[in-house]
Amino acid sequence: MTASAPVTQDVHTIPRKLPEGGKVNLVGLTRTAMRDALIEQGTAEKQAKMRANQIWQWIYQWGVRDFHEMTNLSKAYRAELDEAFTIEIPEVVSKQVSEDGTRKYLVRIAGGHEVEVVYIPEDGRGTLCVSSQVGCTLTCSFCHTGTQKLVRNLTAGEIIGQVMMARDDLDEWPERGTRTYEARLLSNIVLMGMGEPLYNFENVRDAMKIAMDPEGIQLSRRRITLSTSGVVPEMARTAEEIGCQLAISFHATTDEVRDVLVPINKRWNLETLLEALASYPKVSNSERITFEYVMLKGVNDSDEDAHRLVKLIKDHGIPAKINLIPFNEWPGSPYERSSNNRIRAFAEIVYQAGYSSPIRKPRGEDIMAACGQLKSATERARKSRKQIEAEAGLG
Ligand code: SAH
Ligand code: SF4
Numbered sequence: 478m479t480a481s482a483p484v485t486q487d488v489h490t491i492p493r494k495l496p497e498g499g500k501v502n503l504v505g506l507t508r509t510a511m512r513d514a515l516i517e518q519g520t521a522e523k524q525a526k527m528r529a530n531q532i533w534q535w536i537y538q539w540g541v542r543d544f545h546e547m548t549n550l551s552k553a554y555r556a557e558l559d560e561a562f563t564i565e566i567p568e569v570v571s572k573q574v575s576e577d578g579t580r581k582y583l584v585r586i587a588g589g590h591e592v593e594v595v596y597i598p599e600d601g602r603g604t605l606c607v608s609s610q611v612g613c614t615l616t617c618s619f620c621h622t623g624t625q626k627l628v629r630n631l632t633a634g635e636i637i638g639q640v641m642m643a644r645d646d647l648d649e650w651p652e653r654g655t656r657t658y659e660a661r662l663l664s665n666i667v668l669m670g671m672g673e674p675l676y677n678f679e680n681v682r683d684a685m686k687i688a689m690d691p692e693g694i695q696l697s698r699r700r701i702t703l704s705t706s707g708v709v710p711e712m713a714r715t716a717e718e719i720g721c722q723l724a725i726s727f728h729a730t731t732d733e734v735r736d737v738l739v740p741i742n743k744r745w746n747l748e749t750l751l752e753a754l755a756s757y758p759k760v761s762n763s764e765r766i767t768f769e770y771v772m773l774k775g776v777n778d779s780d781e782d783a784h785r786l787v788k789l790i791k792d793h794g795i796p797a798k799i800n801l802i803p804f805n806e807w808p809g810s811p812y813e814r815s816s817n818n819r820i821r822a823f824a825e826i827v828y829q830a831g832y833s834s835p836i837r838k839p840r841g842e843d844i845m846a847a848c849g850q851l852k853s854a855t856e857r858a859r860k861s862r863k864q865i866e867a868e869a870g871l872g
Contacts, residue, residue, distance in 0.1 A: 500563045504641070505634025507683055508533060508690075518561040520554075528554075530692070536564055537693025540641065540650035566638035567592075572646070579841030584642060586611070586635045590628055592671055594639045595846045596647070602664040603647075607639045609681050610672025615706055617726070617739050619771055621807040622671045630677040636684035640666065640694060658695070666696060668703040669724070675708035675715065682719050689720075698722070704769060709745040709753045716758040723757060724767035724800070725750070729777050730785035738777070747789065755793040765796040772815035772823065773804050783826035790832065798833040805839055 501514055512529040520528050531549055535541040542565075544550075544558040567584035570591060574580050580596040592608040611628035613620075640663070644650055647662045666688060668674040674681045685701055688694045701721040705712065715723060729735035735742040742750075754766055768790065772778050790797050801824055804814040815823075820836055827834035840846065 500561060502563050502565045502634055503532065503536065504564055504566055504638055505632055505636070505680075505684065505687070507633075507686065514562070519557065532558070533690075534692050537641075537687060537690065538651065538656060539653045540644060541653075542566075565634070566641045567635055569642060569646070573844040573846070575841040575844045575846060577840055579844070579846050580643075580646070581841060581844050581846035582639075582642065582646070584639065586631065588629070592631065592635075592639075593846070594643065594670060595841060596643050596663070597840050598662070603662045604665040604667055605640060605643050605663050606667050606670045607636060608670030608672055609636060609668055609674040609677045613672050614676060615673055615739075615741055617706060617728075618737055619728075619773060619804060619810065619812050621810070624809075625671075627672075630680060631672070633680040633683035633687070636680060637687045637694075640684075640688055644694075656695075664696070665700045666702070667724075668701075673706055673708065674703050675705045675711040678711050678714065685719050685721060699764075702767065704767075706739050706741050707745055707750045708741065709749055712753050713756070713758060722764065722767070723754075724769055725754060726771075727768045727786075728771050730782045730789060734777055738771075738773075751789060751793045751795070754795050765798045768797050768799045769802055770799055771802045771804050772820050774813040774815045774819070776812060778815040778819050778823055780822065780826060783823045784830075787827055787830035787832060791830070798835070799827050800835055800837055801827075802837045803839055805842060807845070 503511060503514065506514060508529060511533065512525045515525045515528055515532075516522055528550070532547065535547045541547065544555045544562070544564075547555055547558075550558070567586045570583045570585050572580060572582050578598045582594045582596075583591050584594055585591050590611045592611055594608060595606040597604045597606065608631065610630050612625040613622045614627045615623060617623045643663055649658065649662050651658055666685075668681060668685075681703070685703075688696050688701060689698055698720045699722060701719075702724050703715055703719065703721050704724040704726060705715075706726045712723070715721070726739055727735075728738045729742075730747075732742060732746050735747060745753075757766060768786075770777070770786070786799065790799075801820055803820060804810075804812055806812075806814065824834040824836055
């Protein structure tokens with residue numbers, strides 16, 4: 478199906494039931510859900526799958542937001558669609574560009590809430606760091622987002638909408654009627670923005686399915702990485718239902734330290750986590766799990782930590798690469814970044830033990846866009862210590 482295909486004739490039925498309380502947003506619906514919505518709107522059942530495919534391609538292949546531009550649908554049908562549906566993505570409130578080219582967007586979602594989205598250009602590729610929640614239920618002590626209460630989960634439409642928004646800003650939709658991306662400015666997605674993606678599993682899954690769909694945004698599952706703080710019961714599902722790459726916010730080599738840094742460790746401790754990682758389906762040497770390890774001065778950055786880290790991974794036989802993240806400070810943050818020499822020494826131990834140990838280059842620090850610095854400007858209220866402690870207990 479291309480844009481230049483002949484206009485197809487639609488056999489219309491009388492709309493059976495129009496959506497109550499306003500139009501339905503098509504963005505974020507799975508293919509099946511879109512088909513069902515069309516039937517509900519009055520599209521003939523035997524045509525609905527084909528119509529959904531056509532509309533899908535307009536929305537996700539060419540970035541079209543106006544039904545009237547869908548030239549392979551009849552004019553009358555386009556008008557009907559326009560009556561019943563919208564194609565809406567989050568609104569960009571502000572955009573900041575760092576001196577290193579990193580772009581940070583503040584986008585507004587329904588209810589007036591705001592989340593941050595970060596685009597990181599690199600040689601020959603570009604990564605979009607996407608948010609999955611407004612705030613976070615977890616309270617990792619080194620993370621800025623963790624000081625913001627969970628406001629709500631993002632819908633699948635709001636998650637994939639961040640990708641569409643960035644593609645608009647980068648002006649990267651393929652020419653209508655063609656399917657190839659010239660530049661691939663946005664070639665990778667990381668679910669490493671605000672929120673814990675595995676506490677919003679279904680919406681994250683549906684959004685990533687859309688990102689991977691070959692008739693649309695077309696990103697391979699190998700170019701999508703989901704980062705979790707360690708929600709063990711949802712990890713196997715991630716492999717089975719999304720199939721993307723997994724990154725784990727590891728950050729410590731003893732339960733004592735991890736309980737403080739990543740309080741979810743009190744519920745699923747290191748041993749439980751490592752066992753789950755060892756049995757993460759489809760793990761092979763070409764598909765390693767990324768261990769994220771934030772370097773905090775005097776807290777988790779000793780030689781002993783490095784040796785313990787590789788021993789834990791080795792003993793559990795996990796194909797892994799270790800991504801060392803220099804700590805990014807934020808207003809009021811209780812930690813300091815390890816020195817460059819310390820980070821390099823740590824990396825060397827990990828590397829000598831046979832694991833790749835890249836040091837993540839902080840990007841967009843001047844605009845507070847680096848890892849762990851995100852927090853929506855409108856939600857600055859800090860949690861009380863009591864609240865944090867209550868939630869850290871995790872029931
Ligand atoms: N909630 C998920 C994904 C978002 S956090 C998770 O915790 O994995 C993305 C990554 O940034 C995680 O590895 C997190 O531990 C790291 N991070 C958080 N705060 C940071 C900070 N201040 N400096 C550096 N990295 C940080
Ligand atoms: Fe939430 Fe991840 Fe930040 Fe922890 S590191 S508070 S899980 S966003």
